[in-house]
Amino acid sequence: EIVLTQSPGTLSLSPGERATLSCRASQSVSSSYLAWYQQKPGQAPRLLIYGASSRATGIPDRFSGSGSGTDFTLTISRLEPEDFAVYYCQQYGSSSWTFGQGTKVEIK
């Protein structure tokens, strides 16, 4: 099973700043099979990025994904107040789906 490790655990930033979230896999992951989700307290997760870099329907272009192999990144170019949340990466491989442990983006 591929293990995803997200860093940092918590990111303290101010609105308007740039956020860079990392997701590292224990084995190579096909870029087609790497996704990112946002979850706010008391809500279901929301798909942000699939295929490592494709934005889901309705997702603002301040969200972007990149990476390949074992290293993937979610970037939020300028944080809006509604972006403070927990972010998860997720991969699929060999009929197995796994999530990272999450990165919390909090207001500094």
Added chain:
Amino acid sequence: EVQLVESGEGLVQPGGSLRLSCAASGFTFSSYAMHWVRQAPGKGLEFVSTINTNGGSTYYADSVKGRFTISRDNSKNTLYLQMGGLRAEDMAVYYCARGGRGGWYYFDYWGQGTLVTVSS
């Protein structure tokens, strides 16, 4: 509008059983793989199970294999999760999620979740 509505929330004793349902609307249910994902209180997301479009292929996390069964009724646009041999560590909010348009590799729509409590 895609909607996924889970039901079946409940309190069950260790070793007990519970069936969750997920009613889908706003899309052609039979054309999409479906998934269950859970989240223990204060914890992260954990994949539970997947079923393909016609129900012929199913996959489970090792933690639930042999105890949980995923199924679907395409005539009723409904996904199910039959849970047995429940343990304290199964206590969580259970989400149903639709597989992405591009394949079952990711989850593009999620329900609001239903809470399963395991306690004596």
